[in-house]
Amino acid sequence: MQKNSVNSRFTAPTAWLPELFSEPGIFSALAAFFPLAEQTDFPSPQLLTAWLHQHTRLQDWSFVNSTKLDDDGRYYEDFISQSQKIPMRLNNWHDLFGALIWCLFPKSKQLMNQLHMAQIQQFGSKDRTKVRHKLTLLDECGVVLCVRPSQRFMLDLLRDHQWTQAFYQHKKLWAELNPIIFGHANYEMATRPFIGLTGKLWCIELPEHSEFPKGIKGYNFVDDLLAKQLVQAELLLDNQQLSPLPLLGVPGWYKEQDEAFYADTSYFRPKRHKPDSSEATEASAGNKA
Structure with missing residues:
Protein backbone atom coordinates (compact mmCIF):
# COMPACT_ATOMS: atom_id res chain seq x y z
CA MET A 1 0.00 0.00 0.00
CA GLN A 2 1.54 3.27 -1.13
CA LYS A 3 0.43 6.80 -0.62
CA ASN A 4 -1.03 8.49 -3.64
CA SER A 5 1.05 11.52 -4.58
CA VAL A 6 -0.65 14.74 -5.61
CA ASN A 7 0.64 14.47 -9.16
CA SER A 8 -0.14 10.80 -9.72
CA ARG A 9 -3.10 9.71 -11.81
CA PHE A 10 -5.06 6.60 -10.95
CA THR A 11 -4.99 3.82 -13.52
CA ALA A 12 -7.27 0.82 -13.12
CA PRO A 13 -6.00 -2.70 -13.82
CA THR A 14 -6.36 -3.86 -17.41
CA ALA A 15 -6.97 -7.52 -16.51
CA TRP A 16 -10.04 -9.12 -15.03
CA LEU A 17 -9.48 -9.86 -11.32
CA PRO A 18 -12.13 -12.29 -10.01
CA GLU A 19 -10.22 -12.63 -6.72
CA LEU A 20 -11.42 -9.13 -5.78
CA PHE A 21 -14.87 -10.62 -5.23
CA SER A 22 -13.86 -13.75 -3.35
CA GLU A 23 -12.28 -12.01 -0.37
CA PRO A 24 -14.08 -10.08 2.39
CA GLY A 25 -13.84 -6.32 2.05
CA ILE A 26 -15.18 -3.42 0.07
CA PHE A 27 -16.41 -5.64 -2.80
CA SER A 28 -18.32 -8.08 -0.59
CA ALA A 29 -21.61 -6.24 -1.17
CA LEU A 30 -21.34 -6.69 -4.95
CA ALA A 31 -20.25 -10.32 -4.63
CA ALA A 32 -23.37 -11.04 -2.58
CA PHE A 33 -25.67 -10.18 -5.52
CA PHE A 34 -23.65 -10.88 -8.65
CA PRO A 35 -21.55 -14.00 -9.45
CA LEU A 36 -18.49 -11.88 -10.19
CA ALA A 37 -15.99 -14.28 -8.60
CA GLU A 38 -17.17 -16.97 -11.05
CA GLN A 39 -16.55 -14.88 -14.17
CA THR A 40 -13.44 -15.58 -16.23
CA ASP A 41 -13.55 -12.19 -17.95
CA PHE A 42 -15.33 -8.84 -17.72
CA PRO A 43 -19.12 -9.35 -17.86
CA SER A 44 -20.52 -8.43 -21.28
CA PRO A 45 -23.28 -5.86 -21.81
CA GLN A 46 -25.62 -8.77 -22.55
CA LEU A 47 -24.86 -10.49 -19.23
CA LEU A 48 -25.16 -7.23 -17.33
CA THR A 49 -28.52 -6.63 -19.02
CA ALA A 50 -29.68 -10.05 -17.79
CA TRP A 51 -28.64 -9.05 -14.25
CA LEU A 52 -30.45 -5.71 -14.66
CA HIS A 53 -33.65 -7.50 -15.64
CA GLN A 54 -33.21 -9.98 -12.78
CA HIS A 55 -32.83 -7.33 -10.07
CA THR A 56 -35.04 -4.49 -11.35
CA ARG A 57 -38.22 -3.63 -13.19
CA LEU A 58 -36.29 -2.01 -16.04
CA GLN A 59 -37.23 -4.80 -18.43
CA ASP A 60 -37.09 -2.50 -21.48
CA TRP A 61 -33.66 -1.13 -20.59
CA SER A 62 -30.30 -2.57 -21.61
CA PHE A 63 -26.56 -2.01 -21.57
CA VAL A 64 -24.86 -1.55 -24.93
CA ASN A 65 -21.35 -1.13 -26.28
CA SER A 66 -20.33 2.54 -26.05
CA THR A 67 -19.58 2.49 -29.79
CA LYS A 68 -23.34 2.81 -30.30
CA LEU A 69 -23.21 6.15 -28.52
CA ASP A 70 -20.20 7.20 -30.60
CA ASP A 71 -22.04 6.33 -33.81
CA ASP A 72 -25.28 7.95 -32.64
CA GLY A 73 -23.85 11.38 -31.88
CA ARG A 74 -26.32 12.31 -29.16
CA TYR A 75 -25.21 13.62 -25.77
CA TYR A 76 -24.66 10.84 -23.19
CA GLU A 77 -27.61 11.71 -20.93
CA ASP A 78 -29.86 12.40 -23.93
CA PHE A 79 -28.99 9.04 -25.47
CA ILE A 80 -29.91 7.20 -22.27
CA SER A 81 -33.11 9.16 -21.75
CA GLN A 82 -34.46 8.63 -25.27
CA SER A 83 -33.22 5.12 -26.05
CA GLN A 84 -33.31 3.45 -22.61
CA LYS A 85 -29.92 2.06 -23.50
CA ILE A 86 -26.93 2.62 -21.21
CA PRO A 87 -23.64 2.79 -23.09
CA MET A 88 -20.55 1.22 -21.53
CA ARG A 89 -16.99 0.59 -22.59
CA LEU A 90 -16.06 -3.08 -22.84
CA ASN A 91 -13.50 -4.55 -20.44
CA ASN A 92 -13.61 -1.36 -18.40
CA TRP A 93 -13.78 -1.34 -14.60
CA HIS A 94 -15.35 2.09 -14.32
CA ASP A 95 -18.24 1.28 -16.64
CA LEU A 96 -18.69 -2.21 -15.20
CA PHE A 97 -19.24 -0.79 -11.73
CA GLY A 98 -21.49 1.89 -13.20
CA ALA A 99 -23.65 -0.86 -14.68
CA LEU A 100 -23.81 -2.74 -11.37
CA ILE A 101 -24.97 0.43 -9.60
CA TRP A 102 -27.77 0.70 -12.18
CA CYS A 103 -28.79 -2.84 -11.18
CA LEU A 104 -28.84 -1.94 -7.47
CA PHE A 105 -30.24 1.61 -7.62
CA PRO A 106 -32.54 1.70 -10.68
CA LYS A 107 -34.92 4.39 -9.37
CA SER A 108 -32.16 6.76 -8.31
CA LYS A 109 -30.14 6.27 -11.50
CA GLN A 110 -33.20 6.86 -13.70
CA LEU A 111 -34.10 9.94 -11.70
CA MET A 112 -30.56 11.32 -11.92
CA ASN A 113 -30.73 10.98 -15.68
CA GLN A 114 -34.04 12.87 -15.68
CA LEU A 115 -32.60 15.59 -13.44
CA HIS A 116 -29.59 15.98 -15.72
CA MET A 117 -31.90 16.29 -18.71
CA ALA A 118 -34.07 18.90 -16.98
CA GLN A 119 -30.98 20.97 -16.20
CA ILE A 120 -29.66 20.58 -19.75
CA GLN A 121 -32.97 21.66 -21.27
CA GLN A 122 -33.00 24.72 -19.04
CA PHE A 123 -29.33 25.74 -19.08
CA GLY A 124 -27.71 23.79 -21.94
CA SER A 125 -25.04 21.11 -21.81
CA LYS A 126 -21.93 23.24 -22.26
Whole structure:
Protein backbone atom coordinates (compact mmCIF):
# COMPACT_ATOMS: atom_id res chain seq x y z
CA MET A 1 0.00 0.00 0.00
CA GLN A 2 1.54 3.27 -1.13
CA LYS A 3 0.43 6.80 -0.62
CA ASN A 4 -1.03 8.49 -3.64
CA SER A 5 1.05 11.52 -4.58
CA VAL A 6 -0.65 14.74 -5.61
CA ASN A 7 0.64 14.47 -9.16
CA SER A 8 -0.14 10.80 -9.72
CA ARG A 9 -3.10 9.71 -11.81
CA PHE A 10 -5.06 6.60 -10.95
CA THR A 11 -4.99 3.82 -13.52
CA ALA A 12 -7.27 0.82 -13.12
CA PRO A 13 -6.00 -2.70 -13.82
CA THR A 14 -6.36 -3.86 -17.41
CA ALA A 15 -6.97 -7.52 -16.51
CA TRP A 16 -10.04 -9.12 -15.03
CA LEU A 17 -9.48 -9.86 -11.32
CA PRO A 18 -12.13 -12.29 -10.01
CA GLU A 19 -10.22 -12.63 -6.72
CA LEU A 20 -11.42 -9.13 -5.78
CA PHE A 21 -14.87 -10.62 -5.23
CA SER A 22 -13.86 -13.75 -3.35
CA GLU A 23 -12.28 -12.01 -0.37
CA PRO A 24 -14.08 -10.08 2.39
CA GLY A 25 -13.84 -6.32 2.05
CA ILE A 26 -15.18 -3.42 0.07
CA PHE A 27 -16.41 -5.64 -2.80
CA SER A 28 -18.32 -8.08 -0.59
CA ALA A 29 -21.61 -6.24 -1.17
CA LEU A 30 -21.34 -6.69 -4.95
CA ALA A 31 -20.25 -10.32 -4.63
CA ALA A 32 -23.37 -11.04 -2.58
CA PHE A 33 -25.67 -10.18 -5.52
CA PHE A 34 -23.65 -10.88 -8.65
CA PRO A 35 -21.55 -14.00 -9.45
CA LEU A 36 -18.49 -11.88 -10.19
CA ALA A 37 -15.99 -14.28 -8.60
CA GLU A 38 -17.17 -16.97 -11.05
CA GLN A 39 -16.55 -14.88 -14.17
CA THR A 40 -13.44 -15.58 -16.23
CA ASP A 41 -13.55 -12.19 -17.95
CA PHE A 42 -15.33 -8.84 -17.72
CA PRO A 43 -19.12 -9.35 -17.86
CA SER A 44 -20.52 -8.43 -21.28
CA PRO A 45 -23.28 -5.86 -21.81
CA GLN A 46 -25.62 -8.77 -22.55
CA LEU A 47 -24.86 -10.49 -19.23
CA LEU A 48 -25.16 -7.23 -17.33
CA THR A 49 -28.52 -6.63 -19.02
CA ALA A 50 -29.68 -10.05 -17.79
CA TRP A 51 -28.64 -9.05 -14.25
CA LEU A 52 -30.45 -5.71 -14.66
CA HIS A 53 -33.65 -7.50 -15.64
CA GLN A 54 -33.21 -9.98 -12.78
CA HIS A 55 -32.83 -7.33 -10.07
CA THR A 56 -35.04 -4.49 -11.35
CA ARG A 57 -38.22 -3.63 -13.19
CA LEU A 58 -36.29 -2.01 -16.04
CA GLN A 59 -37.23 -4.80 -18.43
CA ASP A 60 -37.09 -2.50 -21.48
CA TRP A 61 -33.66 -1.13 -20.59
CA SER A 62 -30.30 -2.57 -21.61
CA PHE A 63 -26.56 -2.01 -21.57
CA VAL A 64 -24.86 -1.55 -24.93
CA ASN A 65 -21.35 -1.13 -26.28
CA SER A 66 -20.33 2.54 -26.05
CA THR A 67 -19.58 2.49 -29.79
CA LYS A 68 -23.34 2.81 -30.30
CA LEU A 69 -23.21 6.15 -28.52
CA ASP A 70 -20.20 7.20 -30.60
CA ASP A 71 -22.04 6.33 -33.81
CA ASP A 72 -25.28 7.95 -32.64
CA GLY A 73 -23.85 11.38 -31.88
CA ARG A 74 -26.32 12.31 -29.16
CA TYR A 75 -25.21 13.62 -25.77
CA TYR A 76 -24.66 10.84 -23.19
CA GLU A 77 -27.61 11.71 -20.93
CA ASP A 78 -29.86 12.40 -23.93
CA PHE A 79 -28.99 9.04 -25.47
CA ILE A 80 -29.91 7.20 -22.27
CA SER A 81 -33.11 9.16 -21.75
CA GLN A 82 -34.46 8.63 -25.27
CA SER A 83 -33.22 5.12 -26.05
CA GLN A 84 -33.31 3.45 -22.61
CA LYS A 85 -29.92 2.06 -23.50
CA ILE A 86 -26.93 2.62 -21.21
CA PRO A 87 -23.64 2.79 -23.09
CA MET A 88 -20.55 1.22 -21.53
CA ARG A 89 -16.99 0.59 -22.59
CA LEU A 90 -16.06 -3.08 -22.84
CA ASN A 91 -13.50 -4.55 -20.44
CA ASN A 92 -13.61 -1.36 -18.40
CA TRP A 93 -13.78 -1.34 -14.60
CA HIS A 94 -15.35 2.09 -14.32
CA ASP A 95 -18.24 1.28 -16.64
CA LEU A 96 -18.69 -2.21 -15.20
CA PHE A 97 -19.24 -0.79 -11.73
CA GLY A 98 -21.49 1.89 -13.20
CA ALA A 99 -23.65 -0.86 -14.68
CA LEU A 100 -23.81 -2.74 -11.37
CA ILE A 101 -24.97 0.43 -9.60
CA TRP A 102 -27.77 0.70 -12.18
CA CYS A 103 -28.79 -2.84 -11.18
CA LEU A 104 -28.84 -1.94 -7.47
CA PHE A 105 -30.24 1.61 -7.62
CA PRO A 106 -32.54 1.70 -10.68
CA LYS A 107 -34.92 4.39 -9.37
CA SER A 108 -32.16 6.76 -8.31
CA LYS A 109 -30.14 6.27 -11.50
CA GLN A 110 -33.20 6.86 -13.70
CA LEU A 111 -34.10 9.94 -11.70
CA MET A 112 -30.56 11.32 -11.92
CA ASN A 113 -30.73 10.98 -15.68
CA GLN A 114 -34.04 12.87 -15.68
CA LEU A 115 -32.60 15.59 -13.44
CA HIS A 116 -29.59 15.98 -15.72
CA MET A 117 -31.90 16.29 -18.71
CA ALA A 118 -34.07 18.90 -16.98
CA GLN A 119 -30.98 20.97 -16.20
CA ILE A 120 -29.66 20.58 -19.75
CA GLN A 121 -32.97 21.66 -21.27
CA GLN A 122 -33.00 24.72 -19.04
CA PHE A 123 -29.33 25.74 -19.08
CA GLY A 124 -27.71 23.79 -21.94
CA SER A 125 -25.04 21.11 -21.81
CA LYS A 126 -21.93 23.24 -22.26
CA ASP A 127 -21.42 24.20 -18.62
CA ARG A 128 -22.46 22.04 -15.67
CA THR A 129 -24.81 23.72 -13.21
CA LYS A 130 -24.34 23.35 -9.44
CA VAL A 131 -27.12 20.77 -9.39
CA ARG A 132 -25.46 18.72 -12.12
CA HIS A 133 -22.10 19.03 -10.40
CA LYS A 134 -23.57 17.64 -7.17
CA LEU A 135 -25.36 14.85 -9.05
CA THR A 136 -22.10 13.87 -10.71
CA LEU A 137 -20.22 13.92 -7.42
CA LEU A 138 -22.80 11.61 -5.86
CA ASP A 139 -22.84 9.41 -8.95
CA GLU A 140 -19.07 8.97 -8.97
CA CYS A 141 -18.10 9.08 -5.29
CA GLY A 142 -21.21 8.80 -3.11
CA VAL A 143 -21.47 6.58 -0.02
CA VAL A 144 -24.95 6.40 1.50
CA LEU A 145 -25.24 6.18 5.27
CA CYS A 146 -28.62 5.72 6.96
CA VAL A 147 -28.69 6.98 10.55
CA ARG A 148 -31.31 6.97 13.28
CA PRO A 149 -31.58 9.80 15.85
CA SER A 150 -29.63 7.78 18.43
CA GLN A 151 -26.82 7.34 15.86
CA ARG A 152 -26.72 10.98 14.84
CA PHE A 153 -23.54 11.50 16.87
CA MET A 154 -21.71 9.28 14.36
CA LEU A 155 -22.67 11.58 11.54
CA ASP A 156 -21.45 14.54 13.57
CA LEU A 157 -18.12 12.77 14.22
CA LEU A 158 -17.66 12.02 10.53
CA ARG A 159 -18.51 15.53 9.39
CA ASP A 160 -16.15 16.93 12.03
CA HIS A 161 -13.36 14.55 10.86
CA GLN A 162 -13.14 12.78 14.21
CA TRP A 163 -11.97 9.69 12.38
CA THR A 164 -10.49 7.62 15.20
CA GLN A 165 -13.63 7.99 17.28
CA ALA A 166 -15.97 7.31 14.38
CA PHE A 167 -14.12 4.41 12.77
CA TYR A 168 -12.10 2.81 15.56
CA GLN A 169 -13.72 3.53 18.90
CA HIS A 170 -17.22 2.93 17.51
CA LYS A 171 -16.32 0.28 14.93
CA LYS A 172 -18.93 -2.19 16.24
CA LEU A 173 -21.69 0.27 15.39
CA TRP A 174 -20.89 0.15 11.67
CA ALA A 175 -22.62 -3.21 11.29
CA GLU A 176 -25.85 -1.40 12.19
CA LEU A 177 -25.12 1.63 9.98
CA ASN A 178 -24.95 -0.42 6.77
CA PRO A 179 -22.82 1.96 4.68
CA ILE A 180 -23.55 1.47 0.98
CA ILE A 181 -21.36 2.57 -1.90
CA PHE A 182 -23.30 4.40 -4.60
CA GLY A 183 -20.41 5.98 -6.50
CA HIS A 184 -18.99 3.63 -9.10
CA ALA A 185 -15.64 5.47 -9.22
CA ASN A 186 -15.15 4.43 -5.58
CA TYR A 187 -15.29 0.80 -6.63
CA GLU A 188 -13.01 1.38 -9.60
CA MET A 189 -10.29 2.97 -7.47
CA ALA A 190 -10.66 0.28 -4.81
CA THR A 191 -9.32 -2.22 -7.36
CA ARG A 192 -5.96 -0.65 -6.51
CA PRO A 193 -6.57 0.88 -3.07
CA PHE A 194 -4.29 3.70 -2.03
CA ILE A 195 -3.87 5.97 0.94
CA GLY A 196 -5.95 8.96 -0.09
CA LEU A 197 -8.94 7.03 -1.48
CA THR A 198 -11.90 9.17 -0.43
CA GLY A 199 -15.62 9.04 -1.12
CA LYS A 200 -18.40 11.52 -0.43
CA LEU A 201 -20.86 10.91 2.40
CA TRP A 202 -24.59 11.18 1.72
CA CYS A 203 -26.81 10.90 4.79
CA ILE A 204 -30.36 9.58 4.97
CA GLU A 205 -32.08 9.94 8.34
CA LEU A 206 -34.37 7.14 9.48
CA PRO A 207 -36.99 6.95 12.25
CA GLU A 208 -35.54 5.53 15.46
CA HIS A 209 -37.25 2.15 15.39
CA SER A 210 -37.25 1.53 11.64
CA GLU A 211 -35.79 -1.75 10.44
CA PHE A 212 -33.15 -1.93 7.75
CA PRO A 213 -34.07 -4.82 5.41
CA LYS A 214 -31.45 -7.41 4.59
CA GLY A 215 -30.12 -8.42 1.19
CA ILE A 216 -31.41 -6.89 -2.03
CA LYS A 217 -34.42 -5.51 -0.12
CA GLY A 218 -31.99 -3.28 1.73
CA TYR A 219 -30.80 -1.79 -1.56
CA ASN A 220 -34.40 -1.34 -2.70
CA PHE A 221 -35.15 0.39 0.60
CA VAL A 222 -32.23 2.81 0.21
CA ASP A 223 -32.99 3.34 -3.49
CA ASP A 224 -36.54 4.47 -2.63
CA LEU A 225 -35.32 6.85 0.09
CA LEU A 226 -32.51 8.29 -2.03
CA ALA A 227 -34.84 8.91 -4.97
CA LYS A 228 -37.18 10.85 -2.69
CA GLN A 229 -34.26 13.01 -1.56
CA LEU A 230 -32.86 13.71 -5.01
CA VAL A 231 -35.92 15.65 -6.11
CA GLN A 232 -35.20 18.13 -3.32
CA ALA A 233 -32.69 20.55 -4.80
CA GLU A 234 -31.98 22.06 -1.39
CA LEU A 235 -30.58 18.71 -0.23
CA LEU A 236 -28.32 18.42 -3.25
CA LEU A 237 -26.98 21.90 -2.61
CA ASP A 238 -26.62 21.39 1.15
CA ASN A 239 -22.91 21.71 1.97
CA GLN A 240 -23.27 19.17 4.78
CA GLN A 241 -24.09 16.50 2.21
CA LEU A 242 -21.24 14.93 0.25
CA SER A 243 -18.65 15.58 2.95
CA PRO A 244 -15.33 13.67 2.67
CA LEU A 245 -15.21 10.03 3.80
CA PRO A 246 -11.87 8.13 3.80
CA LEU A 247 -13.10 4.85 2.32
CA LEU A 248 -10.35 2.63 3.70
CA GLY A 249 -11.33 3.72 7.20
CA VAL A 250 -14.80 2.18 7.07
CA PRO A 251 -14.61 -0.93 9.29
CA GLY A 252 -14.40 -4.07 7.19
CA TRP A 253 -13.44 -2.30 3.96
CA TYR A 254 -9.67 -2.61 4.45
CA LYS A 255 -7.38 -5.04 6.28
CA GLU A 256 -4.98 -2.78 8.17
CA GLN A 257 -7.37 -0.98 10.49
CA ASP A 258 -5.51 -0.75 13.80
CA GLU A 259 -5.35 2.43 15.87
CA ALA A 260 -2.04 3.45 14.27
CA PHE A 261 -3.67 3.34 10.84
CA TYR A 262 -6.25 5.93 11.87
CA ALA A 263 -3.50 8.11 13.37
CA ASP A 264 -2.11 8.81 9.89
CA THR A 265 -3.18 12.43 9.45
CA SER A 266 -1.95 12.50 5.86
CA TYR A 267 -5.02 10.38 5.09
CA PHE A 268 -7.33 10.91 8.06
CA ARG A 269 -7.00 14.64 7.97
CA PRO A 270 -8.33 16.86 10.74
CA LYS A 271 -10.97 19.33 9.74
CA ARG A 272 -9.89 22.86 8.99
CA HIS A 273 -12.05 25.12 11.08
CA LYS A 274 -12.69 28.56 9.68
CA PRO A 275 -11.64 31.38 12.03
CA ASP A 276 -14.45 33.34 13.63
CA SER A 277 -15.03 36.95 12.66
CA SER A 278 -12.80 38.35 15.43
CA GLU A 279 -9.91 36.05 14.46
CA ALA A 280 -10.35 36.98 10.81
CA THR A 281 -10.31 40.68 11.70
CA GLU A 282 -7.13 40.29 13.76
CA ALA A 283 -5.44 38.33 10.96
CA SER A 284 -6.41 40.98 8.44
CA ALA A 285 -5.05 43.74 10.66
CA GLY A 286 -1.83 41.80 11.15
CA ASN A 287 -1.33 41.43 7.40
CA LYS A 288 -1.69 45.19 6.97
CA ALA A 289 0.83 46.02 9.73
